[in-house]
Amino acid sequence: MPAAPFDYEAPATLADALDLLRERGEDARPLAGGQSLVPLLTLRLARPRLVVDLDRLHELRAVRRTPGALEVGALVRHRALERGEGLLALCPLLQEAAALIGNARVRALGTVGGSVAHADPAAELPAVLRALDGAVVLRSARGERVVDAGDFFVGMLTTALAPGELLTAVRLPLPSPGAGFAVEEFSRRAGDFAVVAAVAVVELDGGAVARARVALAGVGPVPARLDRLEAALRGERLESGAIRRAVAERPLEIDPEGDIHASAEYRRHLAAVLTARALERAAEAAGRAIV
Amino acid sequence: MTELRIAFTLNGEPCEAQTAAHRTLLEVLRARGAVDVKEGCGEGVCGTCTVLLDGEPVSSCLVLAARAQGRDLMTVRGLGDAGAPHPLQSAFVAHGAAQCGFCTPGMLLTAYALLRDRPRASRAEIRRAIAGNLCRCTGYTKIIDAIAACAEGAARG
Ligand SMILES: Cc1cc2nc3c(=O)[nH]c(=O)nc-3n(C[C@H](O)[C@H](O)[C@H](O)COP(=O)(O)OP(=O)(O)OC[C@H]3O[C@@H](n4cnc5c(N)ncnc54)[C@H](O)[C@@H]3O)c2cc1C
Ligand code: FES
Ligand code: FES
Numbered sequence: 342m343p344a345a346p347f348d349y350e351a352p353a354t355l356a357d358a359l360d361l362l363r364e365r366g367e368d369a370r371p372l373a374g375g376q377s378l379v380p381l382l383t384l385r386l387a388r389p390r391l392v393v394d395l396d397r398l399h400e401l402r403a404v405r406r407t408p409g410a411l412e413v414g415a416l417v418r419h420r421a422l423e424r425g426e427g428l429l430a431l432c433p434l435l436q437e438a439a440a441l442i443g444n445a446r447v448r449a450l451g452t453v454g455g456s457v458a459h460a461d462p463a464a465e466l467p468a469v470l471r472a473l474d475g476a477v478v479l480r481s482a483r484g485e486r487v488v489d490a491g492d493f494f495v496g497m498l499t500t501a502l503a504p505g506e507l508l509t510a511v512r513l514p515l516p517s518p519g520a521g522f523a524v525e526e527f528s529r530r531a532g533d534f535a536v537v538a539a540v541a542v543v544e545l546d547g548g549a550v551a552r553a554r555v556a557l558a559g560v561g562p563v564p565a566r567l568d569r570l571e572a573a574l575r576g577e578r579l580e581s582g583a584i585r586r587a588v589a590e591r592p593l594e595i596d597p598e599g600d601i602h603a604s605a606e607y608r609r610h611l612a613a614v615l616t617a618r619a620l621e622r623a624a625e626a627a628g629r630a631i632v
Numbered sequence: 633m634t635e636l637r638i639a640f641t642l643n644g645e646p647c648e649a650q651t652a653a654h655r656t657l658l659e660v661l662r663a664r665g666a667v668d669v670k671e672g673c674g675e676g677v678c679g680t681c682t683v684l685l686d687g688e689p690v691s692s693c694l695v696l697a698a699r700a701q702g703r704d705l706m707t708v709r710g711l712g713d714a715g716a717p718h719p720l721q722s723a724f725v726a727h728g729a730a731q732c733g734f735c736t737p738g739m740l741l742t743a744y745a746l747l748r749d750r751p752r753a754s755r756a757e758i759r760r761a762i763a764g765n766l767c768r769c770t771g772y773t774k775i776i777d778a779i780a781a782c783a784e785g786a787a788r789g
Contacts, residue, residue: 342674346633349653349698372696379656379694380675392653396699444764445742446691447676531763532677 344382351394355401355480355509358393363482363505365391371507372396373416373455376447401454401509404428410514412478415454415507423448432513434473434522438465438540441524444532454508457493460500460563463534465524467494468564472522472540472556475513481506494563520544521627525619526558527611529602535559536603537611541619545627550577553620560597560612567616569594579624588617640700642666643710651697657683658692660700661707668708668737672766679765682738683707689745708737711744720744720782727778731769738765743779751784758783 352358362369370389372378373396381387395401401416404427411432413422422429422439429435442448442456442465456466457477470477470490477493479486479502493501502508516522526538537559544552553574555567570588577583593616597608634653641647642661651660658681661669669692672680676691683692684706685699712718720743723729730736739762746753746761753761758779759772767775 343659344654344656346652346654349634349636349696351698375694375696375699376676379696382654383656383674383693392696394696394698443676444679445761446679446682446689446694446764449685449688449690450695 342383342385344379345385345388347382347389348391349394350391351397353397355398355507358395358398359480359482359505359507361391361393362507365393367504369393371458373452373458374418374450375455376443376451377455377459377461395507403510406431407512410512412510412512413453414510415452415458417453419443419448419451419453419456422453432473432515434469434516434524434540434542435513437522437524438469441465441526441535441538443534447532453511457511458500458502458508460494460498461534462497462562462564463536463538463559465526465535465538465540465558468538468540468556468558469524470511470513471564471566472542472554473513473516474554475511477508478510478512479503479506480509485509487512490564491566497562499562516542517544519627519630521623521625521630523619523622523626525615525622527615537608537615539612539615539619541616541623543620543623543627545579545624548578548628550574550579550624553577553623555616555620557593557595557612557616560593560595560608565595567594570616574620579628584620584624585617588613588620636698636701638697638701640703640705642705643707649697649700653696653698655697656693657685657695657697657700657705660697661692661705666707666709670734670737672734677764677766678735679738679742679762680735682741682765684710684741684745687745687748689742706741708740711740718744720747720779723778723781724775727774727781729770729774729778735765735767735769739767739775743782747779747782753779753783755780 368390401414403414405412419439422435425436522542526535528535540556542554599605670680672678676694681692
């Protein structure tokens with residue numbers, strides 16, 4: 342079905358875009374890669390009066406290194422993450438996660454900012470942002486604020502973005518050198534969204550876990566961190582099976598709901614299996630980095 | 633409702649089109665006779681609407697026509713025709729890689745972009761590259777055979 346008609350503007354500067362969004366409030370919808378918004382428009386699930394195309398805002402394509410972190414502009418494409426272009430290579434976790442997103446055509450156009458702002462509960466990049474204790478930079482005509490990933494994702498497809506606000510960048514604290522990471526997911530067919538995805542980051546100290554972090558997608562409305570499991574893993578040595586045992590010993594602190602894609606029980610099962618796999622692979626990678 | 637005048641190149645020819653801003657590139661291309669671009673799912677899943685936008689395969693059903701302004705577009709007609717087929721097109725014929733043909737334009741463009749970037753692509757890379765192009769007829773094997781036959785050092789595992 343064709344989309345319902347709308348007005349269209351492609352402002353040349355961020356300031357112009359923010360002015361437009363302030364003037365038109367809830368009537369306006371920003372467009373990044375269009376890989377989630379265009380289907381919403383043609384299915385008429387979204388009917389904005391004005392589409393504000395961000396494509397000309399080159400200032401949102403920058404990748405910067407700040408002390409201890411990487412700041413990735415909202416319009417950086419999944420493809421650039423997947424290829425580890427330029428400074429993005431400093432965070433190889435992004436390569437692994439982005440390679441799992443949709444199909445090659447989605448990755449050619451979809452953007453980091455669009456994925457994080459859209460906040461699909463099964464999306465990889467919001468989980469990566471959570472696993473790395475990242476934050477988002479939000480700008481409106483009134484100014485800028487920085488929101489932690491843990492506060493940004495509010496519910497299914499719902500974030501702390503206010504009308505008139507744009508996500509301009511994501512901030513990813515870089516794990517210590519030698520950290521290992523892994524993304525494990527299960528999807529029904531190549532190119533589908535994951536049913537469940539697990540992102541793990543493990544830092545070792547002398548063969549024992551100094552810090553392990555796990556974020557899950559697909560087990561609730563927002564990406565989940567597994568604080569209790571993470572605490573239990575601290576100090577754990579990496580003899581074979583130790584991680585699997587730690588995961589099996591306690592029920593994961595998640596409360597998934599069943600839907601047409603998978604029952605709650607199946608999601609819970611996948612979460613445990615994928616969490617263990619991701620942690621083991623991340624720990625192995627960290628072990629190799631030390632040797 | 634915003635009306636736009638857009639200019640782009642289509643298979644090497646300069647083109648102009650008048651369109652309402654809410655139209656997709658797929659709609660605009662087909663309206664001007666580029667019916668070699670097929671509409672399948674309209675949701676970015678099936679790959680029948682694949683075109684090369686500045687050389688990159690994209691789903692034209694998920695691109696607003698406005699985004700074509702100043703860009704270079706290629707459809708399967710730009711690859712070759714019956715008189716002067718591209719080697720990939722000849723290989724698809726030779727291997728029986730098309731049955732109903734609905735997926736074929738998208739498959740060919742995806743394969744073309746793959747072999748341009750990775751001339752020695754393995755069968756595994758070919759499978760991964762066409763994972764976003766659905767075929768309801770062939771079972772994929774003959775499509776993979778045809779593409780593999782065009783890779784340098786053909787038929788590597
Ligand atoms: C077939 C298919 C399979 C897919 N599979 C996956 C998958 O496996 N994993 C996955 O994570 N994603 C998947 N996606 C979604 C894809 O990653 C999208 O690219 C992404 O979710 C949205 O990014 P975008 O740049 O295309 O944003 P758009 O579609 O342009 O926008 C999405 C939403 O975010 C808003 N928005 C965009 N940018 C900003 C900004 N800077 N500030 C504020 N609001 C903004 C828009 O207004 C809109 O509401 C898939 C998509 C398709 C079509
Ligand atoms: S019609 Fe565009 S991907 Fe299916
Ligand atoms: S040949 Fe019929 S869909 Fe592929």
